[in-house]
Amino acid sequence: MNHDSSLVNRLTDRLIAGELRPGERLSETALAKEFDVSRNTLREAFRVLGEQGLVTHIPHRGVSVASPSTADVVDIYRVRHHVECSVLEHAPRNHPNAVRMEAAVEAAEKFAAEENWLEVGTANMEFHNAVVSLSDSRRLMQSFSNVLAELRLAFLKVEVLDFLHAPFIGRNKEVVEIYRTEGPVAAAKILGAYLGDSERQVLGAYARAGQD
Amino acid sequence: MNHDSSLVNRLTDRLIAGELRPGERLSETALAKEFDVSRNTLREAFRVLGEQGLVTHIPHRGVSVASPSTADVVDIYRVRHHVECSVLEHAPRNHPNAVRMEAAVEAAEKFAAEENWLEVGTANMEFHNAVVSLSDSRRLMQSFSNVLAELRLAFLKVEVLDFLHAPFIGRNKEVVEIYRTEGPVAAAKILGAYLGDSERQVLGAYARAGQD
DNA sequence: TAGCACTCATTGTTCAACAAACATAGACGG
DNA sequence: CCGTCTATGTTTGTTGAACAATGAGTGCTA
Structure with a gap:
């Protein structure tokens, strides 16, 4: 070891x-x-x-x-919905790790300005890991992190790193802001819709790439 | 392999x-x-x-x-709350796998009558795996199954198989019945309270056993 | 009794070997 | 021409032995 x-x-x-x-x-x-x-x-x-x-x-x-199929992508988004939304919804207001989310948003914006899309993707992963870290559960974070890594392979498979992530930086930012201003429950709702859109976009990329 | x-x-x-x-x-x-x-x-x-x-x-x-500490038990129950409750809450009414839950309850009752507590524990695990199977997500089921296996080690550690599981057979049954009659949201609420009680009981056993 | 060197057991890692399963190509027959 | 079968070569699955590196336990010394 x-x-x-x-x-x-x-x-x-x-x-x-x-x-x-x-x-x-x-x-x-x-x-x-x-x-x-x-x-x-x-x-x-x-x-x-x-x-x-x-x-x-x-x-x-x-x-x-691993070469995730569309079925895998659907499965992964099911996990994301359940885990991310549940964690965010039940997170306490002003959880210390909220700054991790904000830091991830800033990093994504910085890399987006440089058009460094691979790092934008990394910052995006960090954002969602930060969301799950609000659960204060090591196991949930670990499992979720693995699933996100798998999802990155899905992105790589259909080769659409750039325009796939860019539109969602703003939505990450929105989620944090709503969490700050209106609280966890409202933020979770936004995040749920966000994930739905994200899933549709990835599946669309799969369809265009002619992948299973 | x-x-x-x-x-x-x-x-x-x-x-x-x-x-x-x-x-x-x-x-x-x-x-x-x-x-x-x-x-x-x-x-x-x-x-x-x-x-x-x-x-x-x-x-x-x-x-x-693995020898789960109280911190691990708390962590595991955090996962259970998020995963089980979220899955049940968002499950469709009349999901095919509901029969799995009912079968697990019956099995638990049968083994309880025989005072075979180890098998009662197994049936209990099967019940909760069945709950998560309502998500139709292979990954969620897999991760959750691992966490439940780890929890079983926690039970073994403090050696209180018998009276720890028996009282909860009825509550499993209640969850399915509420799910059938009043729907997923109501059932999820019951399950959440159930898990809270279960966690308290396990932590109590830990305290009595003088474990960390 | 506290610290220290020494010894021993266990893990970390490599290598070479072989059986078993698989993939490929070519021969054969329909 | 196409599909099937066989022969061959490659890759994985698994083993056993070996050695370095680390940790644990022991007894000595001050």
């Missing part, structure tokens, strides 16, 4: 950075050599990533980068 | 059956010999179980059966 958790992190970074494309086959011997670890150590990391949903493992056929 | 997923299952079975006690150290060589697999294969299984929260891994100190 000394190296192992570091290996998992290195693999995760390359996955969500899009260097390993969704659906791409991950050869054990090739990757082991590339990361300068043994096959056995790499396989341990694969099990972790598989459990997190970032990687798909089929017995005797090896692992490949 | 051919053997591996089977190995994970075998380990999981023994964990939630209480044959491996919470906090118990799991020696690699000993367990490998016991399950007749190599150390490397066992370590792969350990990574999966670690990611599921059933096992705790500390670098250079090996893995041990």
Whole structure:
């Protein structure tokens, strides 16, 4: 684990950075050599990533980068609705981590001005992780973070990083503002509608890309 | 993985059956010999179980059966509140899987009559998994199932299987009935109160057992 | 008794090997 | 021409042995 958790992190970074494309086959011997670890150590990391949903493992056929289908996208948005909305709705007013949401919005705006869409995507993920952090639940945050990472693979799959995220920066901002001014319940309502729109947009991109 | 997923299952079975006690150290060589697999294969299984929260891994100190602290119990109940209540509240009326809930209640009643408390616990887990299955979300069900398994370890830790589950069979039944008659929203409310009581009871058991 | 060095056991990791499953290409027959 | 079957090569699944690195326990010393 000394190296192992570091290996998992290195693999995760390359996955969500899009260097390993969704659906791409991950050869054990090739990757082991590339990361300068043994096959056995790499396989341990694969099990972790598989459990997190970032990687798909089929017995005797090896692992490949997860390539979410439309069904997966729908499933992921179901999780988002339940988790994000419930957490936000029941969050106390003035939760300390609200500043995390605001910081994420600012970061997204900054990167958007630079047209650095990959970092905009990262800031967007951070925003929604911040929302879930209002639950003060380590497990909820962990599971949710995995699901969001999987969703990023969905974005990478249909290659629409840029215009897909840009319109939603403002809506993130709106959610925080409503949370501040009108409270959690109103903010949760806004967020629910937001997620619905987001889901439609991703599914639209899938349809255009002709993906399943 | 051919053997591996089977190995994970075998380990999981023994964990939630209480044959491996919470906090118990799991020696690699000993367990490998016991399950007749190599150390490397066992370590792969350990990574999966670690990611599921059933096992705790500390670098250079090996893995041990998860031994949830009171903080963990609180965290787990936070997840339960958010997930179970949100799913039930937004479930459609007459969801097909409602029969799963009813079947779980019947099973629990049957085992309770036999005073088979371990199976009562299993039926109780099945009930709550059934609730979450109303979300039609594979990921939500999977994550939630892991959390419930971890909670079972908490029960095992303080050794109060019997009287802890018995009183709640009736409340499971009540939740289904309200769901049938008054609908999801009313049922979710009942369930929320139920979970609050359940949490208090578990934390009480922890306090009595003098556990952290 | 507190600190310290030493020893021993366990984990972390690698390597080489082999069986088993799979994928591919070419031969064969309809 | 097309589908099926077989042979071959590749990849994964799994093992056992080996060694380094870390941690835990022990007994010594002051």
